[in-house]
Amino acid sequence: MSNAYLAKSVQGPNDRQYxxxxxxxxxxAREERKEHTAMLLLLAxxxxxxxVLLILPLGWLAVQSVHTEExxxxxxYARIFQERIYWDTFSLTFKISLMVTVLxxxxxxxxxxxxxxxxGFWANLILLCVILPFWTSVLVRSYAWLVLLQRRGLxxxxxxxxxxxxxxxxxxxxxxxTVIGTLHVMLPFxxxxxxxxxxxxxxxxxxxxxxxxATPFYTFRRVFLPMAAPGVMAGSILVFVICLGFFITPELLxxxxxxxxxxxxxxNVELYHAWGAASAVGLVLLLVVxxxxxxINRFIPIERILGAR
Amino acid sequence: xxxxxxxxxxxxxxxxxxxxxxxxxxxxxxxxxxxGAYQDAQSKAILEPAAKKxxxxxxxxxxxxxxxxxxxxxxxxxxxxxxxxxxxxxxxxGEQEGLFEKLDLALIPNAAQIPAELKDDYSVGYxxxxxxxxxxxxxxxxxxxxxxxxxxxxxxxxxxxxxxRNLPRPTLEIAxxxxxxxxxxxxxxxxxxxxxxxxxxxxxxxxWWTSGGQSAQLISDGEVDMIQAWNGRISAVQADGAPVAFDxxxxxxxxxxxxxxxxxxxxTAAMKFVNEAIDARLQAALPLIIDYGPLNPKAFxxxxxxxxxxxxxxxxPQNLPxxxxxxxxxxxxxxxxxxxxxxxxFVQRK
Numbered sequence: 001m002s003n004a005y006l007a008k009s010v011q012g013p014n015d016r017q018y019x020x021x022x023x024x025x026x027x028x029a030r031e032e033r034k035e036h037t038a039m040l041l042l043l044a045x046x047x048x049x050x051x052v053l054l055i056l057p058l059g060w061l062a063v064q065s066v067h068t069e070e071x072x073x074x075x076x077y078a079r080i081f082q083e084r085i086y087w088d089t090f091s092l093t094f095k096i097s098l099m100v101t102v103l104x105x106x107x108x109x110x111x112x113x114x115x116x117x118x119x120g121f122w123a124n125l126i127l128l129c130v131i132l133p134f135w136t137s138v139l140v141r142s143y144a145w146l147v148l149l150q151r152r153g154l155x156x157x158x159x160x161x162x163x164x165x166x167x168x169x170x171x172x173x174x175x176x177x178t179v180i181g182t183l184h185v186m187l188p189f190x191x192x193x194x195x196x197x198x199x200x201x202x203x204x205x206x207x208x209x210x211x212x213x214a215t216p217f218y219t220f221r222r223v224f225l226p227m228a229a230p231g232v233m234a235g236s237i238l239v240f241v242i243c244l245g246f247f248i249t250p251e252l253l254x255x256x257x258x259x260x261x262x263x264x265x266x267x268n269v270e271l272y273h274a275w276g277a278a279s280a281v282g283l284v285l286l287l288v289v290x291x292x293x294x295x296i297n298r299f300i301p302i303e304r305i306l307g308a309r
Numbered sequence: 310x311x312x313x314x315x316x317x318x319x320x321x322x323x324x325x326x327x328x329x330x331x332x333x334x335x336x337x338x339x340x341x342x343x344x345g346a347y348q349d350a351q352s353k354a355i356l357e358p359a360a361k362k363x364x365x366x367x368x369x370x371x372x373x374x375x376x377x378x379x380x381x382x383x384x385x386x387x388x389x390x391x392x393x394x395x396x397x398x399x400x401x402x403g404e405q406e407g408l409f410e411k412l413d414l415a416l417i418p419n420a421a422q423i424p425a426e427l428k429d430d431y432s433v434g435y436x437x438x439x440x441x442x443x444x445x446x447x448x449x450x451x452x453x454x455x456x457x458x459x460x461x462x463x464x465x466x467x468x469x470x471x472x473x474r475n476l477p478r479p480t481l482e483i484a485x486x487x488x489x490x491x492x493x494x495x496x497x498x499x500x501x502x503x504x505x506x507x508x509x510x511x512x513x514x515x516x517w518w519t520s521g522g523q524s525a526q527l528i529s530d531g532e533v534d535m536i537q538a539w540n541g542r543i544s545a546v547q548a549d550g551a552p553v554a555f556d557x558x559x560x561x562x563x564x565x566x567x568x569x570x571x572x573x574x575x576x577t578a579a580m581k582f583v584n585e586a587i588d589a590r591l592q593a594a595l596p597l598i599i600d601y602g603p604l605n606p607k608a609f610x611x612x613x614x615x616x617x618x619x620x621x622x623x624x625x626p627q628n629l630p631x632x633x634x635x636x637x638x639x640x641x642x643x644x645x646x647x648x649x650x651x652x653x654x655f656v657q658r659k
Contacts, residue, residue: 088657151515151532251519272646
């Protein structure tokens, strides 16, 4: 806000009200235009960033995906629908993302619930445990899982020593390992939105419900859960969408046969130097994500979910 | 502020004058390789001695994925790299795309010592490494260990976890040898037959590895009992004390070659540098530092490489004939490209 505008809007006790004259209306309009220009100028760096770093590259991807040596062609897109590898990869990616999302709700909800209902030290401790992995690189965390889950790893060795199993379990080099590793990375993205929503649920309401004779479970189901729902949605969207583009963890823990969309893009570029095909795969994934958002938005407005954070 | 700016300007102009003086005094070439321990080793053994001998100023750059950069440099006409050390397949692709200068054999007399199958008009063989069968010695004793790829495929006689590379090259060659094709009769590859053979072993493969580091980790942690891996990786694992052994029998030898970028302003110096880099005496110094085999056979006659060292190198006279030589030409052909494209759906499908 410019100072001139502030000065006008602040009225001293001795100000007398005059009907606005024609000249002052013009002055106001001029102020407003100035205001708009100033806002635009202030926003310009952000807008330029978005255009240069997001819109232009996306446009470039789109151009690349339809541009071949023979000119315009939809061959890259046709391949996605014709070759089974693409269908298999997309469905596996969605399957794993969905599994991780559901598991992270099941694991994240109790954690966020505990953190939001506890006070001081204990709440901070829980949050610290959630955030701590953020300070370690995904690569290191994936390798840590590798040490834990492999054939002669800690988990299998312990189970063998306890006599619970005779043969080492296949905990990695497959979908199981990928889901475990990805879940670990994704959990904070579920817990933090859940926590911030739950934190805002007033204790009074729960007490009111209890004092009116509801059982703790009834209170949880009819009072707490509906109010926590936007947090679940926000967390789910975050986790699901990030999972769709996951690369390092499935690459390391998937045993080479758990091929996700991001890996398909990488292989296309690195092995076959097929930038067009890679662009097409990336854009199709983006489109699918938009469709999912659009679908969700029809039931619950996204602004409400994200605004609740 | 003003003083520091002035100082920076002064320094910059000094550096500028300095570099132009250097340019006037000596030719300058930029050598590019893949970086890491490999580039450090060749820098010490080959590159710096070669530059010293020629009185050149040597600059080095490294890029694990040099090909797209080379292409961009040549096509834009702004060539800053001179000599590149590339996987031979990339050299052949670059030749087809017109990215390299024809080698001037008058300036590269040493090329005559390199066997014909390891060079062509635009590139000359530089170093080699091999894909071998390695196994855990705590899972098999040396008498009952898997020695051939047919053994690797025999899950009854040789039980245990197995890992193969998550790429068709040279896994298809390996599958064909397991199916009984002689190492010198592999090309052109019978791709259908290779995939059929791989299909047999697929349920028994614990992991398809993607990086060399991963292959080393798999065998050194005992995650698998036998593996297809590069000789250098296995040697490193052995040096760390892991109970692992390998042999060059039925190994697949792959090579890196040297090429000169098209349109380089330092063409003559670059050609002379290539000549020194494949010189037998300098080549013989490399395997003393790192597990790569020199491709100039005369390197083994220099007396620099001790016999026990030679026995562990993929390109030594006793090991070379026991391996298959990977045909980078076949992999660069249409059939090779198609085989690569088939791989991903093969690995993914149950």
